[in-house]
Amino acid sequence: xxxxxxxxxxxxxxxxxxxxxxxxxxxxxxxxxxxxxxxxxxxxxxxxxxxxxxxxxxxxxxxxxxxxxxxxxxxxxxxxxxxxxxxxxxxxxxxxxxxxxxxxxxxxxxxxxxxxxxxxxxxxxxxxxxxxxxxxxxxxxxxxxxxxxxxxxxxxxx
Amino acid sequence: xxxxxxxxxxxxxxxxxxxxxxxxxxxxxxxxxxxxxxxxxxxxxxxxxxxxxxxxxxxxxxxxxxxxxxxxxxxxxxxxxxxxxxxxxxxxxxxxxxxxxxxxxxxxxxxxxxxxxxxxxxxxxxxxxxxxxxxxxxxxxxxxxxxxxxxxxxxxxxxxxxxxxxxxxxxxxxxxxxxxxxxxxxxxxxxxxx
Numbered sequence: 569x570x571x572x573x574x575x576x577x578x579x580x581x582x583x584x585x586x587x588x589x590x591x592x593x594x595x596x597x598x599x600x601x602x603x604x605x606x607x608x609x610x611x612x613x614x615x616x617x618x619x620x621x622x623x624x625x626x627x628x629x630x631x632x633x634x635x636x637x638x639x640x641x642x643x644x645x646x647x648x649x650x651x652x653x654x655x656x657x658x659x660x661x662x663x664x665x666x667x668x669x670x671x672x673x674x675x676x677x678x679x680x681x682x683x684x685x686x687x688x689x690x691x692x693x694x695x696x697x698x699x700x701x702x703x704x705x706x707x708x709x710x711x712x713x714x715x716x717x718x719x720x721x722x723x724x725x726x
Numbered sequence: 727x728x729x730x731x732x733x734x735x736x737x738x739x740x741x742x743x744x745x746x747x748x749x750x751x752x753x754x755x756x757x758x759x760x761x762x763x764x765x766x767x768x769x770x771x772x773x774x775x776x777x778x779x780x781x782x783x784x785x786x787x788x789x790x791x792x793x794x795x796x797x798x799x800x801x802x803x804x805x806x807x808x809x810x811x812x813x814x815x816x817x818x819x820x821x822x823x824x825x826x827x828x829x830x831x832x833x834x835x836x837x838x839x840x841x842x843x844x845x846x847x848x849x850x851x852x853x854x855x856x857x858x859x860x861x862x863x864x865x866x867x868x869x870x871x872x873x874x875x876x877x878x879x880x881x882x883x884x885x886x887x888x889x890x891x892x893x894x895x896x897x898x899x900x901x902x903x904x905x906x907x908x909x910x911x912x913x914x915x916x917x918x919x920x
Contacts, residue, residue, distance in 0.1 A: 616838065616841070617839060617842070618804045619801065619804060619837030619838035620803075620816070620819070620838040620839075620840070621805075622805045622806070622807050622814050622816060623805070623806045624812060625806055626807060626808070626810055626812060628810065629879070629881035629883070630881070632883055632884070632885045714738045717738055718736070718738050725731045
């Protein structure tokens with residue numbers, strides 16, 4: 569008897585609390601709001617972390633001077649690549665007299681790599697001082713070099 | 727002959743050293759210096775001044791205060807830069823936030839990563855701080871409005887001449903009702919000749 573009374577009391581309390589909650593709810597509120605709530609409750613972190621930040625969604629506008637600079641840079645890069653390729657090909661196939669390497673003498677009878685002339689670059693260490701990589705190391709120490717030049721000139725004329 | 731050599735050597739030395747030299751001088755942060763014609767601190771400052779003025783003087787603020795008898799609480803959302811340049815909106819947004827707080831007309835709440843740090847600290851206090859100083863959960867102020875924005879630009883260029891137009895818009899949206907209550911706007915037009 570006591571158990572059933574307790575269950576009944578709990579049931580009444582639960583119903584009362586539900587009705588209070590229903591009363592506090594806005595009557596104009598969409599009854600399906602829970603669907604949207606459930607959807608966004610799982611995504612809050614994703615959006616809130618971007619708060620106070622700037623999303624960069626930029627586009628590239630045409631600028632005559634920038635375009636000119638880009639074309640110039642492309643040309644420099646292309647020349648550099650071509651020069652580099654030329655040096656690299658020279659390293660293995662360079663011959664001091666290109667005439668002899670035009671197929672006339674090099675007629676396929678090239679026994680053991682000998683074609684009548686010494687191949688200077690068969691040994692890649694023969695000309696080890698080529699600078700294949702960079703183009704801006706012609707004068708790495710302008711101040712030092714100028715000092716040396718100045719000192720040399722000074723000492724010559726003294 | 728000897729007399730010539732020494733100055734010549736000095737000249738060589740000077741010529742070698744000159745390109746390496748550069749000067750740096752401090753200037754007033756309010757001074758207007760335009761170099762390339764791109765977006766710079768002057769534009770940011772103009773935007774901040776104009777939008778702060780608009781936000782604090784327009785009707786939405788008075789209407790909210792009349793209805794609620796308290797200043798509105800704003801959280802800063804995301805600003806989307808859709809222009810042709812890299813623009814960081816934080817430079818003018820921070821100026822605006824500062825003006826909001828100093829004027830005491832608008833309250834601000836923290837959002838984004840900084841809010842996460844605050845919550846992490848609060849969580850840490852639950853196990854490390856004394857009971858009397860430990861901060862409680864669930865007592866943050868809920869924002870009434872979210873401030874979001876866009877930066878747009880139009881570029882008209884021909885050879886060395888260029889006209890750049892920037893339009894910065896900020897808007898406040900009521901978080902409860904989704905109603906936009908304020909749109910601020912600042913337009914900047916520049917004529918650049920290279």
